[in-house]
Amino acid sequence: MNRNVLSRRVIAGAALAALALTGCSSNNDTASDGDKLSGEVKVNGSSTVAPLSEAAATFYKETQSDVNVSVGTSGTGGGFERFCKGETDISDASRPIKDSEKEACAAAGIEYKELVVANDALTVVVSKDNDWADCLTVDQLKTIWEPDSKVTNWKQIDPTFPDEPLKLFGPGTDSGTFDYFTDEINGEEGASRTDYTASENDNVVVQGVAGTKGGLGYFGFTYFEENADKLKALKVDGGSGCVEPSLKTAQENTYQPLSRPLFIYVSDAGVKKEQVADFVTFYIERIDDIVLEAQYVPLTEEQKSTLQTEFDALKAAA
Structure with a gap:
C-alpha cells in the first residue's frame, strides 16, 4: 500500500x-x-x-x-x-x-x-491490461492456488481466455490474509502452491500484478482501493453468481466466501x-x-x- x-x-x-x-x-x-x-x-x-x-x-x-x-x-x-x-x-x-x-x-x-x-472484502486483482477476465469461480481460484497446481497459463483456467502466461503474487505465510484465503479457497489453512512471488508487503503484490499483463494476486480491499487506477478487481462466484468486492457486499455478507472481520x-x-x-x-x-x-x-x-x-x-x- x-x-x-x-x-x-x-x-x-x-x-x-x-x-x-x-x-x-x-x-x-x-x-x-x-x-x-x-x-x-x-x-x-x-x-x-x-x-x-x-x-x-x-x-x-x-x-x-x-x-x-x-x-x-x-x-x-x-x-x-x-x-x-x-x-x-x-x-x-x-x-x-x-x-x-x-x-x-x-x-x-x-x-x-x-x-x-x-x-473487509479480500480482493482478487489482475492488471488493467487484462481485458478477458471479469469473474472467477471459487473452483477456478482453487485450481490456480491449490498445492502442486500446474496452472501456468490463463487458457488453462478457461479455454476462452487467451494464451497468456499466468504469474502469481500474494502474501507470505506469516500473513493472516494468506491463512484466510487458503482456508476459504483451498479448504485448508496454509495449503497453497509455493511457486509465486510472496511478500508481507502488500505494495510488492500491487506492483507485481500491475506490471504484469497476466498477473493475478490477492489482498485486503483497502489496498485495491488505494491502487484502483492500476489494478482491476475480479468478481468472485461462490455459488450464487458473480459478486464484486465492495463495502456494501462485504457488510451484507453477500461477497462470499471472501468477506471477513x-x-x-x-x-x-x-x-x-x-x-x-x-x-x-x-x-x-x-x-x-x-x-x-x-x-x-x-x-x-x-x-x-x-x-x-x-x-x-x-x-x-x-
Missing part, C-alpha cells in the same frame, strides 16, 4: 474528524478530555489492519501529543509471536488467533481480548497502562471515523455493541 497516500489522507482528515467525536458509550471518556498522558503504545501485526491502527494513531496524536503510538507490520503471525512474548500491547490481526498462538500466550501469562474493529487483540498487561487503555478507548469511540478514513467496511450496530462490551470486560478484569 502507498503509505504516503494514506498518511496524507489521514493528516488531511484529522482536523475535521477531531471535531466529530462520537462515543459508543458515555462511560468511556478518554483522558484526552483533560489529562495529558505520555509513554508508548506498541502495535504490531497484520499489514491489512495496519491502516486502521495508523489512522487511529494519527487522530489520537491530535489529543495526546506526548503519547507515541508505533504501528509495525510483521504480518498477523509475526505480530502474535511478539504479542505472546509481551513485546507489544496490541496485535493487529486479519484472522482469529490460532490455538498454537493461544498456547504461547498462555505459557507467557499473556491474557487478552479479541476486538473486531472492521470488516478484522481484529485487534489487546493484552491485559497493556490495558493496565493508562496511555494504552486511553488509546484503545479512543480507538473504540472513534471507530466509525477511523474505518471511514482507512476505507474499510464499517461495523454493524451489533458488532459495535459487542466491541464496546468486550473492551469494557477487559478493562474491568485489569
